[in-house]
Amino acid sequence: MKHHAISVQDLNLYYGDKHALKDIKIDIEEKSVTALIGPSGCGKSTFLRTLNRMNDLISGVKISGVINVHDQNIYDNEVEVEMLRKQIGMVFQAPNPFPKSIYDNVAYGPRIHGMRNKNELDQIVEKSLRGAALWDEVKDRLKDRATGLSGGQQQRLCIARALAVEPEILLMDEPTSALDPISTAKIEELVQELKQNYTIVIVTHNMQQAARISDKTAFFLNGDLIEYNDTDTLFSNPEDQKTEDYITGRFG
């Protein structure tokens, strides 16, 4: 039995009047891949963004409930949201490298968190790029602009950038939706490697992807968490009729 990296209780979220997440209760296991699936607008991305408080940046969002990470509620008043986001990294839907060099992209995180030593930075950059399976492709052009990389490389750079601040948890919001099949396969392979060391929560609109790479899957619909189970069980033997309808393609 694995430990719970994240434990969510009675989470409710409102966008103005819209009740976007309803009484969510879920425990996410550490060093595993948890996939969040569901049709557009079901709340899966919104839920993902509650886990590192990215929703704080949107005005009109109200959140209640408890999200414990290592038995500490991340919505406590005394939580410093910058430190939280350092521990819970995020990779976004479309690759979003900074308009800086490849090196500076990866070094940005360690630098803002106080790392000044050039040697240590070099090491972190190399380690992170290796971790994101990008080192061999870019090691000779670290000073080049990151925006000159291909889409798939950019997304792996974004993963490297997230790894560079040494998070424990990695949130991925449809990280392959803007990528071609070959780049997608590389990212999926990478996710399998990363789960040795990181807890990964990934939103995907692609059910085959969820089935391929995740250990557990949560199915969201209209702001409700309908079903949460081992991925194999959820896809082969869903308990809820709505889950079955969705995964067999009857809607969504």
Place this chain on the structure above:
Amino acid sequence: MSQSNRFKRKKTFRNTLEGMIPKILLACAFLSIITTFAIIFTLLSETVSFFQEVPFLSFITGTEWTALFSEAQQQFGILPLVAGTLLITVGAAIVAIPVGLASAIYLSEFAPERVRKVLKPVLEVLAGIPTIVYGYFAITVITPMLRFFMPELNFFNALSASIAVGIMIIPMIASLSEDAMRAVPDHIREAAYGLGSTRLEVALKIVLPAALSGVIASFVLALSRAIGETMIVTIAAGATPNLTANPTETVQTMTAFMVQAASGDISFQSIVYKSIYAVGMTLFVFTLVMNLMAQWIARRFREEY
């Protein structure tokens, strides 16, 4: 009836208008180009005839500008006017760049949407205040305030004028820089927040560098306006050509001399009359260089996001 005529163009009003419109638009576009060339031509021809009487070298190296003195004492050394102009421009930059940039950063990265919606239009209205108002503001408010701290200060001085010019161009820097910073896509900001950046770090380390070409272009454009500014300096800086770097002294800028000379009774085709054009040409070269610099900088620092 033959079927082949079904799509034949007919002479309707709609078709005639459609044919004429591009020509009318072209004529409008040409109007300003022709005007520009006409201005440069007049400027050049008068300048050339000025340099037939005054040697070019003594014009650009001379340290005395006494164009309005009697003919025997006339000297045409542009340096005092250039010094006056630069003194005002540098002073204005020192005032306007930090304040304008700080306003832009606040508006783009910190201000709540409600505040921004009010402040930005106000800023743009401020940019529409006639400069003569700033000129009187300089002598009735800024100069007395400065003299409270510096009793020795001349009534007409470069300091007061450059502060007023600086205030005048703050809205321009703030507004254009803010546009450049807002144009940086949000997904880049999200990436920075996702790594644990504070708002200030996002503003200074991510958004500002990404918007740098637009921000620098706004500086250069605003400073071009400061160089060409006439009313404020005519009113507040004085009318004494003065080769100095001391902002507490009375100075005269190139533009202020041109106003002074043109409003006095000088005879057409006299040397003083022609000197207005020579000074105008110098001014034109200054602003042209600034504009070319702005374009070069914008290209050089363009960041593809």
